[in-house]
Amino acid sequence: MTDTKTAPAELFGSAMSLSELEQYLARAADLLRGSIDQADFKAYIFPLMFFKRISDVYVEEFEAALGESGGDHEYAAFAENHRFAIPDGHLWSDVRERTENIGTALQRAFRGIEKANPETLFGIFGNASWTNKDKLPDRTLADLIEHFSTRTLSNAAVPPDVFGNAYEYLIKRFADQSNKKAGEYYTPRSVVRLLVNILDPQEGESVYDPACGTGGMLIEVIEHVKESGGHVNTLWGKLYGQEKVLATSAIARMNLLLHGIEDFMVVREDTLRNPAFYAGNRLAQFDCVVANPPFSLKNWGEGEWALDKWGRNTLGGVPPKGYADWAWVQHMLTSARSTTGRVAVVLPQGALFRQGAEARIRAHVLKHDKVDAVIGLAPNLFYGTGLAACVLVLRHTKPAERRGKILFINGESLFKRGRNQNTLEPEHAERLFELYQGFDDVDGLAHVADLAEITGNNDNLNIPLYVAPADGGEKLTLADALANLEAAHARAAETRAALEQELAKWGLEASA
Template identity: 85%
Template sequence: MTLDIPLSLSELENYLAKGADLLRGSVDQADFKAYIFPLMFFKRISDVYLEEYAAALDESDGDHEYASFAENHRFTIPDGCLWDDIRERTENIGQALQTAFREIEKANPDTLYGIFGNASWTNKEKLSDAKLANLIEHFSPQTLSKAAVAPDVFGNAYEYLIKRFADQSNKKAGEYYTPRSVVGLLVNILDPAEGETIYDPACGTGGMLIEVIEHVKKSGGSPKTLWGKLYGQEKVLATSAIARMNLLLHGVEDFNIAREDTLRTPAFYTGNHLAQFDCVLANPPFSLKKWGHEEWTKDSWGRNRIGGVPPKGYADWAWVQHM
């Protein structure tokens, strides 16, 4: 049985955190995010798909063909790839999950390609069928539809988990997490306005971009004027996927998150020139060692013309030159 009762933020945070705790002893805490976030996202889009399907049925007097039309859904979920399809499995659950993830990504190439990351779902020494079944059962009873959990509530709970995992692991947490007090300070100083283009060249899990949206909202502006104008780049696959999930779960309809090394291969440009933005904000990885010193000496974008080439073992000035 599933529950359609709306969840408060604290209830949802507790519910998600207990699910993460089920991984203890099987997965390193630093890797919790690579498993829990894709699973959360999968549950959310499955429940929203069924919610949309039910609404389309009501609208069409029970026409199932109509309810299946892609126009009635934010994302396409192929047959056999919903949450309940995986819940029915008792063997090779990890393989079933991985297959569902890849099929969903292929069905939504412009929005979800690569979003589920590359966690080792099929490694039974790490995640046995019994462990995965327990994890799926934990998340199954509560419906995570939009009616039960509004996008801002789900997004805030997602941010809570990002911080929780960073606090617990302390292992390379700085690679993807910036304390929200620091993020808030940076955004308030820059004071981005509605309709502006925003760029974070070291976006991590997307916290800066989320804070910009909240800032515009608090200033009385419309966050929707930022749709299609939010840009971020992150070189770690799992972290860039989390950033995309973060924005989607906050209800952001259109954004650009590129998975690539910003210093070596900047993703946003026009012709022979790097793209320019109204607002650039970032907390880049300071004192980065192997950052591409050799490439920078002959940087095709000309970023080394201002101030020369930074030291081999410190990329700090390179980040400033890029921005």
């Protein structure tokens, strides 16, 4: 049952540093260049990496049980001795022996392992096209398998925390390479840390991410509790996530498992249309609800929202068809406990001031004093969009000193400029967190507004209405903001007219 065709003897079981492991995984991804689109690397590399890890751990557990039992192979194969069951013929070494139809062998091993572990691994290997030889000829797969076979990924060689960190490195690497598409599944880790620090989850509390992507928020919750001196195992069975994309939800589950997390629930489903967590006729409720959902999602299920059986529409009505931002807020507030429940969500800043249906929802949420803080972030921090985002912090029950007040933070100057993308460095995230904790006026950065002031601005939450520019200028009034908007529209109309005039000279028409 042992893998006799793994690494050379001098490498077998040798421990790897984090940097060595990162380089080893990065080289595996490089072998796919030219065969697979970079945006799809994750759908192939992560399942292979996970397969190699659980195979090597299975062999490690088998050898330990053999030693413990004095060489009893039947005892060593007992399910009780293994975290995951791997059926005969489905180990990494079994697939490595294949020289033809390797993709078929991999797919068969994946399905066999999923079937043998229905409670924990069902669907975890995703649905990549392993048998498509135009994309993945046997030569490419053989090279990948041989590369992964050069090192052993047992627990002794790579402890879970090291493996988990390397996995996060690879997620970011793929995000950097695919850029535009990465916004669907990756949130910059400094932003993740900011949100989790604000919510401050405690040991034993439940945490839910309704748009969990690759699981970064849930991983950060574990790290936060650990750094706070809490017992991480009190979070077992308390971590919940939902993700619409099959491959991404599978990566999130692998991520949690590879970080050594024993008990969690991540479900692949459309959160707004079909929330996965409920009890009877109401949504399940959690202590902390955190997410970076897709910005201004279109065709999100607005037609069904008016008759939403979970009552999410009672929080101010139905958001517009072309903007799901406040639908996510309504869902998250409904999913937060009425006592301890707190919410942190990343939104485009347009959600703070757009009119119509969104304004009605804002007015409802403000009237019931649910908004704790509005934190503006710098532009171009997120993959796939140059928009400036914000963090909206909400609580069902605010501390007494914060009731009837909202903290506005303008963090537009807190970033490191990059060639293609800006970054929120750890010191910037720490400064934003300090401002949140301070809950006080700070020139050019923060202002505590009471609800009367916000009502005077027609429930508009646009940050420049409340925080004066850092250069000491006056706060922007609502009238000024509207005038600026009108001027921008006028300039856009003038530019389009000039374009149309120029195109007409060439007998062309501008597209609609």
